[in-house]
Amino acid sequence: MTKRWMEVFMAKGLLIIDKERCKGCGLCIAACPHQVLAFSGELNRSGYNVVHAERPEACVGCAFCALTCPDVAIEVYRARVPA
Amino acid sequence: MPVSTEKMVKVFGRPASLTEARFTYCPGCHHGILTRIIAQTIDELGIVERTVGIAPVGCAVFAYLWYRCDAIQASHGRASAVATGVKRANPNLIVFAYQGDGDFASIGTAESIHAANRGENITVIFVNNQVYGMTGGEMAPTSLVGQKTTTTPDGRDPALFGYPIRFSEMIAQLDAPVYVTRQALYDTKRIMDATKAIKKAFTNQLEGKGYSLVEVLATCPTNWRMKPTEANKHVAEVVTKVFPLGDLIDRG
Numbered sequence: 553m554t555k556r557w558m559e560v561f562m563a564k565g566l567l568i569i570d571k572e573r574c575k576g577c578g579l580c581i582a583a584c585p586h587q588v589l590a591f592s593g594e595l596n597r598s599g600y601n602v603v604h605a606e607r608p609e610a611c612v613g614c615a616f617c618a619l620t621c622p623d624v625a626i627e628v629y630r631a632r633v634p635a
Numbered sequence: 636m637p638v639s640t641e642k643m644v645k646v647f648g649r650p651a652s653l654t655e656a657r658f659t660y661c662p663g664c665h666h667g668i669l670t671r672i673i674a675q676t677i678d679e680l681g682i683v684e685r686t687v688g689i690a691p692v693g694c695a696v697f698a699y700l701w702y703r704c705d706a707i708q709a710s711h712g713r714a715s716a717v718a719t720g721v722k723r724a725n726p727n728l729i730v731f732a733y734q735g736d737g738d739f740a741s742i743g744t745a746e747s748i749h750a751a752n753r754g755e756n757i758t759v760i761f762v763n764n765q766v767y768g769m770t771g772g773e774m775a776p777t778s779l780v781g782q783k784t785t786t787t788p789d790g791r792d793p794a795l796f797g798y799p800i801r802f803s804e805m806i807a808q809l810d811a812p813v814y815v816t817r818q819a820l821y822d823t824k825r826i827m828d829a830t831k832a833i834k835k836a837f838t839n840q841l842e843g844k845g846y847s848l849v850e851v852l853a854t855c856p857t858n859w860r861m862k863p864t865e866a867n868k869h870v871a872e873v874v875t876k877v878f879p880l881g882d883l884i885d886r887g
Binding site for chain 1: 640642643644645646647648649650653657658660661662663664665666667668671822823826827856862863864867
């Protein structure tokens with residue numbers, strides 16, 4: 553039952569954003585087809601308004617944000633396809 | 636919040652050929668995307684041990700800090716000439732020159748054209764952002780007609796400053812180059828296309844085919860006085876009208 557629940561409801565993608573690398577340019581926000589990302593309002597040590605995953609449940613792990621990120625701050629993981 | 640990635644597959648991470656150093660580029664600058672694409676290509680081809688990058692003068696002057704391969708920082712505009720020397724001294728090395736428009740198409744015109752005309756077996760990445768970024772946003776030979784820069788505050792007037800130079804088209808007239816293409820990075824599709832083009836340019840060199848040039852239309856949000864997303868839109872709607880995308884020659 554738990555496994556089934558995981559397959560159906562768990563987010564398919566997962567983003568890990570390196571806050572210290574992020575320069576808050578917002579290109580990933582524009583690139584995301586599912587409006588997952590948004591500015592967090594939190595400043596990093598360089599003073600940039602960093603991006604966070606505001607709707608992580610909508611992420612499908614397409615990696616468009618990571619492809620667009622000029623500072624290579626985003627790592628993307630995707631759930632294994634159930635066998 | 637700690638997240639568990641145990642049950643997940645990593646689909647995107649930092650390429651192994653990139654060092655941990657942070658880029659010194661402004662927020663939203665396309666140089667970073669391009670640096671990542673080149674590192675990813677080096678990873679995919681497994682050539683990091685025998686790659687030599689030639690850094691230009693300009694915003695990308697620190698390019699040698701970001702790759703785990705060897706690199707030389709050339710004099711202004713002479714990256715193609717330095718690349719020629721490295722490649723001829725040791726043809727087993729994979730040499731790429733990374734040059735901006737002020738470097739490649741202005742001060743280095745002679746070196747750039749003659750390296751192409753000799754058909755040197757090198758890969759040249761030409762980053763065209765239509766402005767001198769590092770020195771403070773002066774007019775570049777590739778600046779668009781009417782573009783406001785710090786040296787053309789009323790916009791580039793062709794009567795005074797001439798027209799934007801289409802350098803890739805000039806090189807495509809020559810007999811020796813194998814692959815000349817113009818790419819952009821303003822959306823995901825163009826980034827994928829540019830990745831393919833850069834991989835092809837490196838593969839041409841690996842196979843000993845000859846000179847490959849990849850021109851990449853990049854943004855300079857700082858000196859264009861635009862937000863990064865507006866700059867992307869500007870490339871898509873305005874710049875590509877003057878610098879059309881696509882392969883100019885492909886004799887590979």
